[in-house]
Amino acid sequence: MNPLKKLIKWAQRKSPWIIHFNAGACNGCDIEVVDALTPRFDLERFGVLQKGSPRHADVLVCTGAVTMQTADRLKNIYDQMAEPKFVVAVGTCACSGGVFGDCYCVKGGIDAVIPVSAYIPGCAARPEAIIDGVVKLLSTLEDKKLQPKNPIVINSEKELADMLDEAEAAEENTETENFEENKAKEDNENA
């Protein structure tokens, strides 16, 4: 990679600008997102700035289960953002629809409408969790960070099934701690 590209890649990691959008949430997660931007948790030390216009932002921080009414608006905002862009779904309702997932006018989580890069569960997700999620998302931008050192490669479903059977068998064979049995044994010995 030539130096300018490297510089730009470094800059993308160090300066993620967010835009916050509520796609049908109860506002609990919104309060936590706003809380993460206050001086107590201080997201600006990661370079995170909250921008109003979607054209200026890199990361769309989205809360709430997507209702039929907000689905079009959410898509509109996502389309207005400039590449490269990422989406972070904050809260259980944004990840999967949460408790409102089967409601009559709820489409589901955010990924029913737009592609999501990071999921932060919680109800409401704590500011520490939000910060952790954003930092993890940033570290994936550098290509090497989140790859495990010795990845387990599974080539087929049969192999996966075999591995799971082995793990189950291994678990049955180990001696599990049976607290009551052991206690009874001890009492008998002491008596």
Added chain:
Amino acid sequence: MLDFHTLKNSIIERFPNLSDEYFREDGTRLWVKAVLPQEFITLFDFVVKELRFDNFHMTVGLDSGDYFEIIYLLSNAENQMLNLRQRTVSRDDTFAASVYPYFENALFHERELIDLFGIDVQGLPAGHRYPLPDKWPDDNYPLRKDWKTEFFDKKTLTYDHEAAAEAERLRLEEEARKKAAREAAIAAAKAKKAQQEKEAQANE
């Protein structure tokens, strides 16, 4: 304990056809059973203007099987709470009178009734639907007891009436079967008990 006796009497005094069984109190509020729209409006007017129950909290809808009800929560300056109910004639004839002329904040509550129950509330000013989405198909009222989300296809926005009817039929059959099984078990237990008594008598 708030005293609802005088309140009940003053209502019965003006509306003698509301007998005692129309009222129920549970210590915190007085419940009045449902009345049809024409009578309801005069009752509401009386309660708000003369009994001074002019603090309007909210209104909710209720699907009571044969007809729909609308429950109104009111309170007065001494914090006595009163629940009035208005009912429609039947499930098909869903006319109801609006309380918008008395309380303008009933607007959103009654729009919600129109959208989610299908109750035809008359007397509201023109405006957008609320709270269902703009693309919601007509004749689908989510809060009715016979409308279930699992038969509503969110992608094509259609309600599968056949599947719903089928499921309802199956459910009724299942219930009838269970009832029959229960009655058979009770009859069998009774017969066994009678037989045991007979044996005991025979042994004596």
Added chain:
Amino acid sequence: MEFFQMLVFPGLIFLSVYSFALEYFDRIVYARLQNRQGPPWYQPIADFFKLLGKEVIVPASVSKLWFKLLPVFAYAANLAAFLYIPLTSANSLYPFSGDLIVVLYLLTIPTLCFFLAGYISEGVYSGLGAVRALTQLFAYEVPLFMALLAPAILADSWSFAGISAYYSAHPIMMLVNIPAFIIAIIAAQGKLERTPFDAPEAETEIVAGAFTEYSGKLLALFRFTVDAELVVVASLLAAVFLPFYASNFIISFILYLLKTVFIVFILAVFKGLMARLRIEQIVAFCWKWLIGIGLLQIVLNVIIKGAF
């Protein structure tokens, strides 16, 4: 030699580096006033290069040429103004009689470019931001000019060199201009669109003001212009109100850095402590109070000039 001066010092490269440094300083002071950490030192550089790597989206119904040219004009005007301001000695790169006036007029071009950028963007929020920027121009322009011309009246010269010569000869006269200094600092916040005068870019009200539809390298250049404006205005205030220089270049340069950092520190403290004024409050305040005190200052200076 002149080429070197135009491009490196005190030209393009020095302006760029120093604008990043002053933006960092401004954000750190703002952060520390809010009892938090603040960004690391490379943050403005990271912001700039990240924006360079983003896609440029031009709205469909907008004239592409002007959409892309306006940021360039704004930055060029700032750079041109910077070349006429003396930094380390009484003489700037191209001193001539009247260069103070030229600098003041060059500094109105970025504001006009912001207005045009918001106007041609054809969006609700951009239009509102553009109109507010222009309204604010009518508000702070007159007090700013008055405040900057009052020392010039006293010094009987319209050039930086003449001002510097006069105040080096009579240093006590710098104290006479303190009201003008205060007015200039307040009006400078209007020019720089900073709190409490940041109605044109009110994030909570009009999304992003005139820059709403800009993205990518055009936005990078606009933000760069805003940073450079900070340096230029701070240098201008230092050159007019604190016109003392040393004979040694290094000491003079350090003096220049201290002067500009002091002015930016005052601006950052204002930003951290104050809330936003509404646009009609800005206009009322500037026309009632700032122009009032400005007029008094000019009258005072004329009297003193006549007396001595």
